[in-house]
Amino acid sequence: LAIPAGTALAADTTADAPDTSNWVCKFCVVPYGWYGGADFGLVYVDDPTPKFADYRGLDDDGFTLDLGGEGGYRGENGHYVEYYAKNLALDSRILDAEAGKQGTYDFRGSYQEIPRYLGHGTMTPFEGVGSDMLTLPAGWAAGGPMEYAALESNRTIGAAGFTFKGLDKWRFDVDFERQEKDGTKSFGGGVFYVNAVLFPSPLNYSTDRFDASVEYTGKMLQLRAEYMGSEFDNGYSSVTWDNPLALGFGDDISRTALEPGNEFQQFSLVGAIRFTDWLKLTGKFSSGEGKQNDAFLPYSINPDFADRPLPRESLNGKLETSMYRLAGRLHVKISKGLDLTASYKASERDNKTPIDLYEPVMFEIDEQGPRSNRPYGYDRSRGDVELRWRASYQLRLNAGYVMEEIERSYQEVLKTDEDGYFGEVQWTPLAMLDMRLRYEDLSRDASPSEQQGNYGRAENPLMRKYNMADRDRQRLTAQLDVTPMDRVGVSFSVWSTDDSYDQSVIGLNDSEEKAISFDFNYLFDSGSSIYAFFTQETIEARMAAANGDGATPWNGFTEDEILSWGFGFSGQFKEKWTWGFDYVYSDSEGDIQVIDGGSGTPFPTLTTELENIRLYVDYDVNDHWGIGLELYNESYDTSDWLVDGVDPYTIDGIFTMGEESPDYDVNVFRVLARYRF
Amino acid sequence: ADEELEYTSKGADSCLMCHRSAKWNVMGIFETKHGSLTDPNAPFSNLQCEACHGPSAAHMKAKNKAENPPMHTFADDEEATATEQNAPCMSCHSGHSNIGWMGSAHESSDVACVSCHSVHDAHDAVMDPLGQQEVCFECHQRVRSDTLKAHGHPLRFGSMTCSSCHNVHDGNNDFLLTEDNVNDTCYSCHAEKRGPFLWEHAPATEDCSLCHKPHGSNHPASLNRRPPLLCQQCHSAAGHPSLAYTGDDIGTQPADRFLRSRSCMSCHSQVHGSNHPSGSSQMR
Numbered sequence: 020l021a022i023p024a025g026t027a028l029a030a031d032t033t034a035d036a037p038d039t040s041n042w043v044c045k046f047c048v049v050p051y052g053w054y055g056g057a058d059f060g061l062v063y064v065d066d067p068t069p070k071f072a073d074y075r076g077l078d079d080d081g082f083t084l085d086l087g088g089e090g091g092y093r094g095e096n097g098h099y100v101e102y103y104a105k106n107l108a109l110d111s112r113i114l115d116a117e118a119g120k121q122g123t124y125d126f127r128g129s130y131q132e133i134p135r136y137l138g139h140g141t142m143t144p145f146e147g148v149g150s151d152m153l154t155l156p157a158g159w160a161a162g163g164p165m166e167y168a169a170l171e172s173n174r175t176i177g178a179a180g181f182t183f184k185g186l187d188k189w190r191f192d193v194d195f196e197r198q199e200k201d202g203t204k205s206f207g208g209g210v211f212y213v214n215a216v217l218f219p220s221p222l223n224y225s226t227d228r229f230d231a232s233v234e235y236t237g238k239m240l241q242l243r244a245e246y247m248g249s250e251f252d253n254g255y256s257s258v259t260w261d262n263p264l265a266l267g268f269g270d271d272i273s274r275t276a277l278e279p280g281n282e283f284q285q286f287s288l289v290g291a292i293r294f295t296d297w298l299k300l301t302g303k304f305s306s307g308e309g310k311q312n313d314a315f316l317p318y319s320i321n322p323d324f325a326d327r328p329l330p331r332e333s334l335n336g337k338l339e340t341s342m343y344r345l346a347g348r349l350h351v352k353i354s355k356g357l358d359l360t361a362s363y364k365a366s367e368r369d370n371k372t373p374i375d376l377y378e379p380v381m382f383e384i385d386e387q388g389p390r391s392n393r394p395y396g397y398d399r400s401r402g403d404v405e406l407r408w409r410a411s412y413q414l415r416l417n418a419g420y421v422m423e424e425i426e427r428s429y430q431e432v433l434k435t436d437e438d439g440y441f442g443e444v445q446w447t448p449l450a451m452l453d454m455r456l457r458y459e460d461l462s463r464d465a466s467p468s469e470q471q472g473n474y475g476r477a478e479n480p481l482m483r484k485y486n487m488a489d490r491d492r493q494r495l496t497a498q499l500d501v502t503p504m505d506r507v508g509v510s511f512s513v514w515s516t517d518d519s520y521d522q523s524v525i526g527l528n529d530s531e532e533k534a535i536s537f538d539f540n541y542l543f544d545s546g547s548s549i550y551a552f553f554t555q556e557t558i559e560a561r562m563a564a565a566n567g568d569g570a571t572p573w574n575g576f577t578e579d580e581i582l583s584w585g586f587g588f589s590g591q592f593k594e595k596w597t598w599g600f601d602y603v604y605s606d607s608e609g610d611i612q613v614i615d616g617g618s619g620t621p622f623p624t625l626t627t628e629l630e631n632i633r634l635y636v637d638y639d640v641n642d643h644w645g646i647g648l649e650l651y652n653e654s655y656d657t658s659d660w661l662v663d664g665v666d667p668y669t670i671d672g673i674f675t676m677g678e679e680s681p682d683y684d685v686n687v688f689r690v691l692a693r694y695r696f
Numbered sequence: 697a698d699e700e701l702e703y704t705s706k707g708a709d710s711c712l713m714c715h716r717s718a719k720w721n722v723m724g725i726f727e728t729k730h731g732s733l734t735d736p737n738a739p740f741s742n743l744q745c746e747a748c749h750g751p752s753a754a755h756m757k758a759k760n761k762a763e764n765p766p767m768h769t770f771a772d773d774e775e776a777t778a779t780e781q782n783a784p785c786m787s788c789h790s791g792h793s794n795i796g797w798m799g800s801a802h803e804s805s806d807v808a809c810v811s812c813h814s815v816h817d818a819h820d821a822v823m824d825p826l827g828q829q830e831v832c833f834e835c836h837q838r839v840r841s842d843t844l845k846a847h848g849h850p851l852r853f854g855s856m857t858c859s860s861c862h863n864v865h866d867g868n869n870d871f872l873l874t875e876d877n878v879n880d881t882c883y884s885c886h887a888e889k890r891g892p893f894l895w896e897h898a899p900a901t902e903d904c905s906l907c908h909k910p911h912g913s914n915h916p917a918s919l920n921r922r923p924p925l926l927c928q929q930c931h932s933a934a935g936h937p938s939l940a941y942t943g944d945d946i947g948t949q950p951a952d953r954f955l956r957s958r959s960c961m962s963c964h965s966q967v968h969g970s971n972h973p974s975g976s977s978q979m980r
Contacts, residue, residue: 037703037743037751046712047740049726049733074850093727097734111855113825122735133855174885190792198885209963209979213936213953217962226887236791243795251887257972275965275980276972278888289868291795301798303868305876311892311971318974329973336892342876344868346799356777362799362867366877368901372892379974390976392894395901405804412775415806430898445806453772472933474976479932486899486906498835512837527929536837552833554841562925567934575925575940579914583841605844607914611922615940622943625922627846627914657846660946661922661956671949675957 053696055090055102058647060691069136069169070655070681076111076134077687084108085689090696097121110134110173123185131176138170140679141205141219142667145260148219149203151277153260161263165667168219168676172202190234200224205676208275210264211382214672220277223254241291248284253277257316263674269321270383279313285340302345309338319380330375336394342366355409363402370394370428390474393429400424417443421461425487431471431478432487437463439492451502459494465522479568483523485530491519506542511535523563525572530560547590556581573615581607597637605629623660630654637693645693654684701767702753708744710756715745724818737788748784748815770810778806785809793865800867812864825854832858839911847919848912861910878905893969895976899930900968907967923959 062085064077072078086108091101103115112132119125142165145153156163180194206220232245259274285307293299312333318324346362372394379387405419422438439461446454465487470478483489494516501509514534520527534556542548558579565572582605589599609625633651640646659680666677704710715722725731725740732738739747746752750767758764770781786794789809797803812822812831821827829851833840843851850856858864861881863874875881882904883890889900899906907926908918915922924941931937936954945951954960961967964978972980 035702037707037746039707039743041705042707042709042744044708044733044740044744046709046716047726047731047733047744048723049731054727074853074855095734097732105854111853113855121729121732122737131855133850198887205958207958207962207965209965209977213950213963215953215962217957224888228884234791241791241795243791249883249887249890251890253888274972276970276975278968279891279893279971281887281890281892283883283887283890289795291790291798299798301796301868303796303876309890309892311890313971315894315971315973334892334894334971336894338892340876346796346867348798356779360799360804370892377894377973377976379976381974381977381979387974387976392976393896393898394892395896395898397902407804409777417804427898427902473931476933476935476937479934479938482930482932484899484930486902510834510837514838525932534838534841536841538834538837552837552840554837556838556841558921560921562929564928564932564938564940566938566940570934573940575928577921577925579921581841581845581914583844603844605841607845609914609922611925613925613940613942615942617940618942618944620943622946625914629844629846661959665956670952670956673953673957673962675962678957 049093051093051095053090053092055088056643056693056695057088057090057104058086058691058693060085060647060689062687062689065686066683067685068681068683069139069171071653071683071685072134072136074111074133074135076106076109076132078110078134078136085691097123119182124181124183126179126181128179129177133174133176135172135174135202136169137172137204138168138676138678139681141168141170141676142166143168143219143676144263145218149221151221151255151258153218153258155261155263159263162668165677168203170203170205170219170676172200172204172222174198174200188236190232190236192230192232192234194228194230196228196230198224198226198228205678206258206275208260208273209382210262210273211266211270211384214264214674216260216262216264216273216674217676218258218260219676220258220275221255224251224278225254226251239293243287243289245287245289246284247287248282250280250282251278252280256313259320264672266384268384269323272320273383274316274320276316279311279334281309281311283307283309283338297350298348299350300345300347303343305340305342307338307340309336309340311336318378319383321380321383323384324380324386327378327380330377331373335373337371339369339371340367341369355411357409358407359404360407361402361404363400365398365400367399368395368397370396387474393471395430396428398426413447415443415445417441417445417457421459427487429471430487431468431482431484432465434466435463435487437461437490451504453498453500453502455496455498457494457496459492461490461492461494463488463490463492465489477568479525479565481524481565481568483520483526485520485523485527488520488526489522491521493517506544508538508540510538512537525563525565528561528563528574531558533557543590545590547588549586549588551584551586553584554582571616573613576610576612576614578610579607580609581605595639599635601631601633603629603631623658625660626656626658628654628656643695645695647689647691647693649689649691650687652684652686656682701751703743703746703751704753704756707746708740711745711749711752722816725816727818728815728820730815739788750784770808772808772811778803778808778811781808781810793863796866796868798867800865801872802864803867825857828857828859842909842912845912845914847914847916849910849918878903878910882910889968891969893971894973895966895970895978897967897969897978923961924954927960927964 061082063082067077087105089103093099097120100118105113115129117127144165147153176198178196183191200222202222203219207215207217209215227250229248232243234243255277257274257276262270262273265271287305289303291301312335314333318327344364349359351357374391376389376391378389401423403421407417409415419441424436426434441459443457497513499511516532518530536554538552540550560577562575563572585603587601591597607627612621631653635649637647657680662678663680667675731740752766755764755766768784814820822831862872864872870877873881941951941955966978970978974980
């Protein structure tokens with residue numbers, strides 16, 4: 020082993036460079052060659068539903084192949100290969116691989132699929148599902164036959180990259196990623212007047228992303244220049260659909276625009292410099308540009324409006340974005356140390372999209388007056404100053420000031436200013452006990468509000484939108500960690516955020532989020548471990564609204580209560596056996612009540628209950644072969660008054676897809692043979 | 697040199713004489729990149745154990761080794777500050793994704809590298825798709841509850857990890873995200889929502905989290921709350937946007953059309969923006 024003198028890494032540089040001629044490192048047992056292995060087997064699923072299969076890809080009833088594995092190769096010359104594979108025979112497959120020479124270069128590639136299964140009981144009369152042309156069968160009339168329409172999509176993500184680190188202090192990275200998403204999703208189209216049709220809209224997205232960076236890492240200075248380019252393309256620019264609720268005045272067919280393609284590119288410079296041990300700076304600068312210029316559809320597919328002129332053929336939309344941030348730290352040795360940190364960040368979304376007058380045709384038949392588009396832009400700045408004093412090992416005190424200013428264009432409130440203070444105490448009276456308490460008090464002031472209206476529909480002049488309203492915010496965080504012995508960890512946490520919008524007569528008035536949590540884990544001498552967790556959370560809000568200027572306000576209340584807990588065990592016995600179990604339970608209830616002077620009858624409670632029990636056993640047959648068994652049951656029960664009992668014709672004027680809230684009770688059994696090199 | 701700043705005479709062999717036993721659980725490091733004997737930047741190609749733990753001759757020679765630890769020891773309950781514990785790590789890892797570490801939320805909260813990373817383990821849990829979130833949940837316990845809610849991103853299934861959206865070492869980006877801000881991070885996967893659109897929905901251009909809870913929610917599409925109240929917090933025009941709908945209105949006409957199925961979004965489905973010349977009301 021040759022060790023150049025003076026190549027100490029973290030070692031104290033005041034120490035003399037050691038004589039390493041006798042450093043044989045005979046105990047440094049690096050396992051060269053192939054390691055890891057492959058898993059192959061079967062997974063049996065009993066009566067899966069779309070919600071159960073969502074993301075998992077376990078949508079087939081019965082047996083399915085299960086393939087995966089993890090491992091690699093480690094060569095004596097530094098060459099290596101690493102791979103990770105999971106669910107290769109399922110729609111949720113993941114394959115990652117990397118190869119190279121450690122410290123010099125590496126190639127990497129990955130492929131992943133993420134399946135979505137969203138349609139529970141969804142149906143539609145449309146033909147051509149999956150395309151951009153949805154037609155009703157000849158002669159079909161309201162009440163006519165429908166067929167199950169699966170709302171499924173699959174996202175595929177392929178990526179490749181290369182890193183070169185062969186030059187001292189320099190690093191070069193290049194990455195390319197392509198994401199595609201294909202399938203269908205439920206989509207709504209408004210038809211005359213406050214009526215709507217829900218239909219399966221096609222998905223055919225692709226996004227290419229390219230990243231490249233060059234980086235210098237010196238002892239005092241670290242600097243990286245990076246470029247990112249992204250291009251999104253939608254295979255379908257629109258979807259055309261027969262209108263099952265047509266009035267017969269030219270609205271027999273309707274057309275909805277789908278998301279247009281866009282391009283974005285950004286250059287960034289990121290750096291950090293350490294002038295001395297007591298003065299450090301870090302920062303980032305980004306400048307980007309986004310474009311969107313897909314051809315416009317005509318105002319209406321109705322031939323009666325075929326000659327209605329558009330002000331331009333495409334938007335020529337353009338965004339210019341910028342961001343810079345600078346943060347610094349001054350460290351003064353007082354007691355265990357006093358640190359003053361400060362940061363300032365400014366960002367801008369400068370929307371250069373041209374403004375023109377458009378004359379929409381609503382519902383393909385209703386001519387509207389001219390209106391101009393509003394290219395929203397933002398200027399934001401944020402700063403903070405924090406003083407951190409480590410008075411002793413037992414006591415740490417932090418306090419600081421934060422501010423944020425946002426300027427908006429074309430919105431009711433052109434400027435909001437928020438600032439406030441925070442304080443934090445961390446007290447460690449004993450090595451086994453750590454307590455942390457943090458409190459923030461922020462106040463936001465909004466400039467005078469001037470309602471913009473929604474193109475002819477004037478908003479209530481007393482409305483204050485919550486993201487740009489006067490607000491007082493108090494936030495409390497407390498955590499207690501107890502470690503009575505090395506093998507035991509106990510943690511209690513409390514969170515509370517209370518937002519008050521006292522100046523908002525109409526709009527959100529209050530919102531409050533509270534949570535308590537408990538975590539426990541214990542590690543046995545044998546290496547076995549047990550754990551448990553518990554979290555209870557409440558999210559409440561109160562808002563006010565009124566049907567018109569001067570009308571008596573009504574109030575809306577929402578409350579979500581979530582309880583989740585679980586426990587588990589994992590352990591080994593007789594060296595060859597590993598086993599364990601996990602139990603997870605989550606229960607949520609959502610209550611909504613609107614009080615308008617009448618009965619104030621609350622809505623039915625929204626409920627979701629999830630329970631998952633998992634048991635697994637692994638047995639090592641010999642040095643190369645092992646067997647794994649896994650059995651789990653997951654039950655899921657929801658109640659949702661928005662969709663329960665709503666078939667396509669239940670709601671007058673809304674032609675739905677008959678979606679149902681999902682319930683399931685699914686058993687899964689998995690048997691795997693594991694081969695290890 | 698002072699004995700306290702003296703390196704051992706045999707490097708790792710001095711240390712591993714005792715520490716190679718299973719009790720200390722350190723030999724896994726030779727299955728990691730830190731344990732490489734060929735990478736000139738790896739600790740074991742340099743000063744081996746003492747590359748990170750510092751000169752340790754005094755510890756090796758001491759009779760009471762617990763009272764004479766190596767120069768650098770690493771644990772949450774160590775008297776050394778997180779900054780002091782992190783210094784050996786940062787002497788190599790100050791570049792790449794860590795350039796913005798100083799002043800980041802984790803750095804300001806005295807999070808040490810070893811709070812999350814187990815460098816002696818052959819498989820550092822925080823680098824594993826499912827293991828990573830368990831490490832994060834040790835402090836972010838509420839997020840674990842979020843991931844179990846009815847609607848959210850697929851962390852529970854290992855299709856995403858916390859680091860899909862967060863670069864926990866970089867304070868330059870908002871909320872330790874991988875991109876400059878919330879929206880740019882969301883556009884990494886949801887590029888179709890980037891626009892600009894002809895008819896923009898203002899909150900969607902400002903901050904996705906004004907309407908969505910990215911860690912999980914009880915409401916479809918991870919919304920903060922159910923429509924119509926979600927929408928009525930901002931939309932107050934006289935007529936159907938500002939009417940009070942109560943539980944008595946379920947099943948009654950015409951109120952039912954504003955309440956059930958997709959509520960407001962049955963008609964106003966283009967809430968992220970519309971590029972249709974007739975889409976000013978986000979319906980086309």
